[in-house]
Amino acid sequence: MPRIKVSVIVPVYNTGKYVDECAPSLLGQSLPADEYEVIYVNDGSTDDTLGRLEKIAAEHPNVQVHTMPNSGWPGAPRNLGMRHARGEYVQFVDHDDTLGPEALERLYEHAKRNNADVVIGKMSSTMVRPRRLFRHTVDACTIENDELMQSMSPHKMFRKAFVEEHGLQFPKGPWILEDLLFVSAAYLKAERISILADYPCYYWMKRDDGGNNTQHRFNPRHGFWANARTIVRQIKGGTTPSDDIDALQNRLLHRLYHIEVLSRAREPEILREDPAEQRKRFDAARELALEEFPPAVREGLPAVSRLRAQLLENGDFDGAVALASRVRDVKARSTVAGLRWEGGALVADVTLDLLRGDGEPLTLVERDGKWWLDPELIDGVPGAEDGWEVPDPFRLAYGELVVKDRDREDWWYPEGDLEVRLVPLGDGRSQVVATGPLHLDPERLAGGRPLQRGVHDVWAYVQLLGVDRMLRVSGDEEPGTPATSGPALTGGRLAIPYWTVKGQLALDIDQRQRELGPDTDALVAANPQRARRSLGLPYMAAAAGAPLPIEVTVGTLKTEAKLLPGADGTARLRLPARLKKLPDGRHPVTFPKAEAPVAYAVVRDGVLLRLEGPAYEAGAGRRFLDAVGDNRRVRSMRGRLGR
Template identity: 30%
Template sequence: MPTYATPPDGLRRLVASLDRQTLATDEFEIIFVDDGSPDGTIDRLRDVQSTRPHVRIEQIENSGWPSKPRNVGTSVARGEYIAYMDHDDELYPDALRGAYEFAKAHGSDVVNGKEAYTHTPNWALKTYTGDLPQVIGRRDQHPLIPMNPHKLYRAAFLRDHDIRFPEGRKVMWEDAFFNLQVARHAEVISTLSSVPYYHWVVTPGSGSTTFLKWAEDYWTMLRRVLEATESELAGSALEPQRMQLLRHQYEARVVGVFDQKFMKRPEEARVFLFDHARALQTDFGLTRFDDQLSSSRRIRAHLLAANDRARLEQVCREDVPITGWSRARSLGWRNGILHVEAEADWSEKDGRRHALEREGDRILKRFSPAVTSGVPDEYRDVTSEVTDATVQLSVRSRSSRIVWHTDSSREITIADAPDGGVDISGRLVGTIDPMSAAFGSRLNSTHWDILVLTAAMNSVNHRNMLSDIPASLTITDGHLHIVYPNDGGYATVIPDGHREAVRRLSPVSAVSTESDEIVITLDGDHDGSGVVDTVAGLDETVDGDGDFQDVPATIRVADGVATLTLRPPASTFRLRVGDRTASRPTAWRVRVTDTGVDLDPELPPPPPTPPTPREPAPRSTTDASQGDRPLFARIKRRAGRTLRRWGLR
C-alpha cells in the first residue's frame, strides 16, 4: 500500500479489513510505503505496526505518484504473491485466502478477483461471470479488465519480466501501463468470482477522482496508453488482446467523451475535445472498430471521422440516455425461495422516452432532419439492440456493496406509440434463494437491496427495484427470511431477519394463553413453517417515559399465518412492534384483561401545518434576475453556473 497524507478514517478502514482476513497473519505481510507524507500519516502507521508483527513500513522521499511506492514495495516483498491496495480501500474477509488458494490450484500469474465499487452496482460485473482458471483468449472482453492493480500477482512473474509501474510525478493510468506489461507476458490469468475480493471505496476526498478531460495532459497520456497497447501487445499471438484494449479505449474514452455532459461544456472545451479525439481516431486507425460499436457511438464515430462537429453536437443534444427503471408486480415466498415478477420501463420523469421509429421491419433512431441527412440509415438501425435489451435481477449488500446476479428471465415488448414512435418495455421473472444467491453460497444476515439491471441501446442502469408490496416472511429449515418495502419505497431482503420482522409486520390481534403468554397475530401472507427466536422492544412504563428493552420472543409460521409470542411483564405495557410499517405507530399499548388482550396503537403526532406562503418580495431594480439576494449569494450562484458550464461541477 502506498500512502500519502492518508485520511485517518481511510487507514482505519483498510487496516480493519486486513485484520479480518481469514488467512493466518503468519502467512501474509503488510507493507506500507509512505511517499513522504507531510502530516501525521507515518506516526499512525507506526501505531498500526506496534501491535502487528506482520506489518512493515518503508519511507521514501515524495515521488508525487503511487508508482514508485508500489515498485519499492514489490522489491522488498517476501511473499509468493503480491496484492496491491490503495490507502483507503478494503479487502473482503476471505479475499487473500480465496485468491491465493485459487492461484495455487491453477498456476496463475494473475488472479482478477471480484471487485465492488462503492456507488456503481454494475461495476465490472461482465468480468465476474464465473470461477475461470484460464481467461486468456476470452472473447467478450480483455481478461484484466478492470485495468487497475487491485489483483493478486505472482511475485516471481513480476520480477522475472521486470514489470514495474511507470514512475514520475503524474503518470495517469499507471495501472494500465503496468497491466499491459502483465498481459504481454502472462501465461495464466484467472478470474475468481465466487469469493468477494476488493472494495474500491469512494468517499468525499478519497483518491478515486476523475481525470479532467479538458486538459492537455489527459490526451497526452491517453495517446501514450494507445501507443503502449500497440507496442506491448505487438505480434499475431497477442493481436486479440491488442484489439480488445484498443477498442476499449476507443469506445470508453475517445468516442465516449461525447456524452450527455459534452454540450454543457463551453465551446472552447468542445472544440478542444473534438480535435483531440479526432486526432487519436485518425492516428491509430480506430475507425476499424466502428462496426463493433453501439448505434449511438457508431453515429458519433462516423461524424467525428467526417470532421462534422456541428452535426455531432446536435446528436449529443438529441441522443441522450434514457435510463430504465423497474417496479415489483409480485413478491412471494415459496418453500424458502423468493419469487419475483417485475416490469421494466425506459422513460424519464418528464415522460421522455427513446426517440425511435419504424421503417419496414427495422427500428431506427429518430433524429431531426439536420442529423438524419448526414448519417446513413444503417447507422441508425437499432433493431437488434432493442430486441436484445437486458432486464436482469440482482441483490446488493447495503454494507459490503457486493452484487450477485440471481436467476431470472426477461421478455421485451416493442409497441407502436401514439406519436408514431416506438416504445420498449420489459417483464422480468426471477428467484432469490437466500441460501445460495451468493454464487452458490448463502447471503449473510444483512440488508440486501433488490436491484434490476436494465440496458437498451445507449443506456445502462442498475438501480433498486420499486416496491409497495407488503412485507412477508418465510421460515424454512429453521431460517427466517423477510422481504419488505424499505423506507425509500424499494424492495429489500434480510436473510435471517428475525429482528427486523418484528418491526416490519403490524399486529392484527392478540390472545393470552394458559401459560401466561400472549400470542400476537401479524399481518401478511407468509411461507413455510416453524419457530425462530427473536426479541421485541418492551417498555413497562405506561406513560411512555421509559426506554424499550429487548425481551425474548418467538415468531411462528403455520398455514400462511405469522404470530409473535412473548411473556408479558405486567398486565399493561408498551410494545414496539410494526413501528417500521407504513402507518409507523410509535408503539402499541397492550392491556391484558380477564376477557382478552387489547391492542391500541400510539401514532406519532401529525406534522406541523406549513406556514402560509408569503407574497414574494419585490425584485431589486439593480439586478432583476436575482431579486434582492445578498451580493455574496449572487456571486456564489453565478460561480456555480460557470463551473457547471465548464464541466467542472
C-alpha cells in the same frame, strides 16, 4: 518458518486517519499472520502518516514501513513495495480501501489451485455500478475473455515471479492511467487469469472528505491523451489487427474508446463542462480516435454510441451536444409481474425498457426492410437528418438483475438471465426490451451462502441500443407496503419482501427494518427514527411494574441497561444514549454469564445510533426460532407458512 504467501502493498501519502481505518482489515485476515506481510510505502507524507505507520509496525511483526521522496503518484511507491516483497503473490491495496476478512486466504487458495498469474477478487464499492465480470467464479481464462476489461484497477493479486519475468512496472511520477498500463500489460502476458466472484474481497470506498485515489482520473496536464495513446498501442502491439468487429483487438479497444475517448462527446461531461474547455477535450479525443483506433472499433458500437462516434470523428461538436441532450432525458423502466415465493425463492417476471424524455417508448422504425433509430430521439441532431440505420438492434445489448446488500455495499447476481428481444408496437415500430425471471434465493444468493441480516435492494442494469441505465426495480403495488407475496421463512429466517416509499422492491432478512406487526397479516416499519435505544425481546417475559435494571456488556464495556415491561408480557431492552468509551462500529450486547448476543449496538462518536436484533450465523436461524417457539407471532407465522 512458514513461507510468505502474500505481500500486501499499500502506497500512502498524507493519509492520516485513513491508515487506521484500513489497517484492521489488513491485519485481521484469516490467513495466519506469519504467512503474509503488509508493506506500507510512505510517499514523502508531510502530515502524521509516518508516525501512524510506525506505530502499527511496532505492534505487528508482519508489517514493514518504507519511506521515499514524494513522487506525486502511487506508481513509484508500488514499484518500491514490489522490490521489498517476499511473498509468492503481491496484492495491491489503496490506503483508503479495505479487504474482506478472508480475502487473502481465499484469493491465494484460488491462485494456487489454478496456477494463476493474476487473480481478480470480487470488488464491492460505494462508488461504481456492479461489474458482470463478477457474476461467476472462473478457474482460468485469458485475455480472450474481454470482460476482463471491466476491471482495470490494480487492486488484484499478481504472482510475483510472473511480474518479474515480464518486467511489469508502474510508470513513475504523475502518470494518469498508470493502472490501465500495468493491468493491460499483465492481461496480455498472463497464461492463466482467475476470477473469484463468490466472496467480497476488495472494498473500494468513497472517503467522507470527498477524496479518493481516482480524483485525478482526467487531467490533460498529467499527459492523459499521450498516456491513453501509449495504452492503445500496447494493446495493438499484443494482438492481431483485423477488420472483423468481433476480433480480439477490436473488442479490447472498445473499452478504451467507449470510456476514455467517447466520454468527451457524451453526457454528462459534454453538457456539464465549460463549452470552450470541453471543445478542447472533444478535439483531442477526435485526434486520438482517428489516429489510433481502427474503423472496426467504431463500427462495432451499438446504434446510439456509433452515431455519437460518427459525430466525434466528423468534428461535429454541436451535433454531439444535441445528441447528448436528447439521450440524457432517456429513462429506464421496469415492470414486475407475478411476484411470489416458489421453492424458497422470491420469483417474478421482470421486463426492462427505455423511454424517451417525453415518456414514450424508445423505438426502432422498420423501413425498406431495415431498422432505423427512433426519429424523435435524433430529430434536429446534425448529421442524422436522413435517419440513422441500426444494422443490428441487439449489438452489445443486455439486461441483468442485481441485488445490493444495503449495509455492506455487496452486489450479488440472482440466478437466470434476461433475454433481449424486439416487441412489436404496431405501425412498423418495435421496442428493444430485456425480459426474464427474477429468481432470488436468500439461502444461496451470496456466493452460494445465505444473505446476511439486513435489507437487500433489487436493482437492474440495462444497455439497449447503446444507452445504458441503472435503476431500482419498481412495481405497480402501493409504495411503502408489504409485497403481496408476503413474508416467508427461508432457512429458518424471516424474509420480508416489501415496496419502499418510492415503490422499489426490497427484501428484509431477519427484520432489519420491517417486522411483523401485532396482526400477523400486517407488517410495520421498524426503526422509524435514526436513533433507537430500545429493542423488543419477544422471547423474554417481563413482569408488570417498574423497569428492571440489568448489567449488560456492550463490546468490551460493562454498563447498566433496563428491561422495560411491554403490554403483552414481553420485554424491551434499553441502553444508555451515550457510550463514550466505545469506538465507532457495531458491538455485541450480552447478558451476564451469557455468550450469545441478544442485540448489537451501533455506535458513532460515543453515541448509540441504534440497537439491532441478533445477527445469526449461517444456518442458525432455525435453532433461534425453535428457541422462541412459544412466541405467538412466530408460532402463527409458522402455521400460516406450513412450517
